[in-house]
Amino acid sequence: MERLRVAVIGTGFIGPVHAEAVRRNPGLAELTAIAGSSEEAAGEAAARLNVPFYSGDYRDVIAREDVDLVHICTPNYLHYPMAKDCLENGKHVLCEKPLAMTSAEARDLLRLAEAKNLKAAVNYNLRYYPMIQEIKSRNSKSPDGRIFALQGSYLQDWLLHETDYSWRMESKLSGKTRAVADIGTHWMDLAQYVTGLKIEKVLAQFGRMFETRRKSAGGRDHTFDRGGEKKPSDYTSYPVDTEDHAQILLSFEGGVLGNLTVSQVSAGYKNFMEYRQMGRDVSYSWNSEAPNRIKIGHRDQANEILMKDPGLLHSRAASMSAYPGGHQEGYGDTLKFILRDFYSDVLGRSVEGGASDYPTLQDGLAEMLLCEAIIKSAETGEWMEVGV
Ligand SMILES: NC(=O)c1ccc[n+]([C@@H]2O[C@H](COP(=O)([O-])OP(=O)(O)OC[C@H]3O[C@@H](n4cnc5c(N)ncnc54)[C@H](O)[C@@H]3O)[C@@H](O)[C@H]2O)c1
Structure with a gap:
C-alpha cells in the first residue's frame, strides 16, 4: 500500500x-x-x-x-x-x-x-512537542536513577462559570472522572513517556465548584465554543457528579516522587500544561503555553534557556521541528507528527529521526487503570496501587 x-x-x-x-x-x-x-x-x-x-x-x-x-x-x-x-x-x-x-x-x-x-x-499527541522530545532524548543519555521528582499541572479555565457546558460534564458521556481523564491523562502519559518510569501508586483529592450547573437548550456547538448571548429562561439545571479540579500525589517506580494538579476552572490558564523534572545533575521545565523553550536548571552555574532550534536538538526532536529556530512549533504540529509516526508504522516504513513510538492501546489502557486508581483513592482517601 x-x-x-x-x-x-x-x-x-x-x-x-x-x-x-x-x-x-x-x-x-x-x-x-x-x-x-x-x-x-x-x-x-x-x-x-x-x-x-x-x-x-x-x-x-x-x-x-x-x-x-x-x-x-x-x-x-x-x-x-x-x-x-x-x-x-x-x-x-x-x-x-x-x-x-x-x-x-x-x-x-x-x-x-x-x-x-x-x-x-x-491520541496522546502532546508527546510530540519537539522540546518534550528533547528532554526525553537527554534523559535516555544520562545515567539511570538520576531523576528523583516529577511535578506538574494541566490547567484550563473554559469550565469556570456555572453556565459553561460541555458533554464532558455528564459522566454517562464522559466517564466517572472528568478533569483527570480529559487533561490529567495527557500529563501522566507524557511524564511516563519522557522518563520511562511507570506510576505505581496514587493518592488523590477531587474538588467541585458547583453541585448543580445550568446548560442552555442548544449547549455549545463544540469544545471551547463560548456560545452566544442567552436569557435565563434558555437554561435548565443539571447535577454535576465529576471533578472540576484535582490534586494527585504520584509514586513512580524507583521511589521517584510526583505530584500533579489538574483543573478546568483556573481563571486565566487556557491550556497550561507544565512539566518539571528534578534530577541530581539538572532540572528541566517546560510548559505548553510557551512550548518552544525549556529551562535547564543548575545548582552551581547559571541556568540555561534552550530555544527550539533543530540545529541544537537531538535527532528525534530535530525531526519534529519542521521550521527553523525562532519560528514557532505549536499544538497543531503535534498532531502532524503523531500521525507521521503512526502511519509510518502501519505502512511498514521507517521514520525520520528514529523509531516511531506513538501511544498504543497498551498506553491507553495504562491511563484507564490510572484513572480507576485515582477515582478509588479520591473516594477512600487512601493510596491506591495502579492495576496492570
Ligand atoms: N488530544 C487532544 O489534544 C484532544 C483535544 C480535544 C479533544 N480531545 C478528545 O476528542 C474527543 C472529542 O472531543 P471534542 O473536543 O472534539 O468534542 P466536540 O464536542 O467539540 O466534538 C465531538 C463531535 O462528535 C460528534 N458526534 C457525537 N456523536 C456522534 C456520532 N454518533 N457519530 C459521529 N459523530 C458524533 C459531535 O456532533 C461533535 O461534532 C474527546 O474524546 C476528547 O477527549 C482530544
Whole structure:
C-alpha cells in the first residue's frame, strides 16, 4: 500500500484538527471520508473540508473499501463501540483519549486489535512537542536513577462559570472522572513517556465548584465554543457528579516522587500544561503555553534557556521541528507528527529521526487503570496501587 486512505469520525473541535493533520502527511495518507452525528453536520463538514464522502452514520464510513484507517474524534462514551466496530471491519484505528470508559473496555480493544493483527494508537499527541522530545532524548543519555521528582499541572479555565457546558460534564458521556481523564491523562502519559518510569501508586483529592450547573437548550456547538448571548429562561439545571479540579500525589517506580494538579476552572490558564523534572545533575521545565523553550536548571552555574532550534536538538526532536529556530512549533504540529509516526508504522516504513513510538492501546489502557486508581483513592482517601 502506498498511502493510507483515512476517515475521520466527529466534526466538532478535534475532528477538523485531525483532518488537517492527515493532509499535512501527504506522502503517507489521504482523507477519503468523514462522519458526523447527522447527515447535515457531516455534509457541512465535508463541504468545508473538501472531503469526497460523508455520512451521518459512522458505519457507512467504516464499511467502505476506500477506508484503511479511521480516526475516532467523538465524545468518550463512543470510543469503545466505534473502535470495536472499526477493528471488526478490518480498519486500523487512531482513537482520541481517553481510550474508553473503563479498563475492561480498553483491554477488549487490545485483545481485538491483536486478534485481527491491526494497528491502533491513542491520541496522546502532546508527546510530540519537539522540546518534550528533547528532554526525553537527554534523559535516555544520562545515567539511570538520576531523576528523583516529577511535578506538574494541566490547567484550563473554559469550565469556570456555572453556565459553561460541555458533554464532558455528564459522566454517562464522559466517564466517572472528568478533569483527570480529559487533561490529567495527557500529563501522566507524557511524564511516563519522557522518563520511562511507570506510576505505581496514587493518592488523590477531587474538588467541585458547583453541585448543580445550568446548560442552555442548544449547549455549545463544540469544545471551547463560548456560545452566544442567552436569557435565563434558555437554561435548565443539571447535577454535576465529576471533578472540576484535582490534586494527585504520584509514586513512580524507583521511589521517584510526583505530584500533579489538574483543573478546568483556573481563571486565566487556557491550556497550561507544565512539566518539571528534578534530577541530581539538572532540572528541566517546560510548559505548553510557551512550548518552544525549556529551562535547564543548575545548582552551581547559571541556568540555561534552550530555544527550539533543530540545529541544537537531538535527532528525534530535530525531526519534529519542521521550521527553523525562532519560528514557532505549536499544538497543531503535534498532531502532524503523531500521525507521521503512526502511519509510518502501519505502512511498514521507517521514520525520520528514529523509531516511531506513538501511544498504543497498551498506553491507553495504562491511563484507564490510572484513572480507576485515582477515582478509588479520591473516594477512600487512601493510596491506591495502579492495576496492570
Ligand atoms: N488530544 C487532544 O489534544 C484532544 C483535544 C480535544 C479533544 N480531545 C478528545 O476528542 C474527543 C472529542 O472531543 P471534542 O473536543 O472534539 O468534542 P466536540 O464536542 O467539540 O466534538 C465531538 C463531535 O462528535 C460528534 N458526534 C457525537 N456523536 C456522534 C456520532 N454518533 N457519530 C459521529 N459523530 C458524533 C459531535 O456532533 C461533535 O461534532 C474527546 O474524546 C476528547 O477527549 C482530544
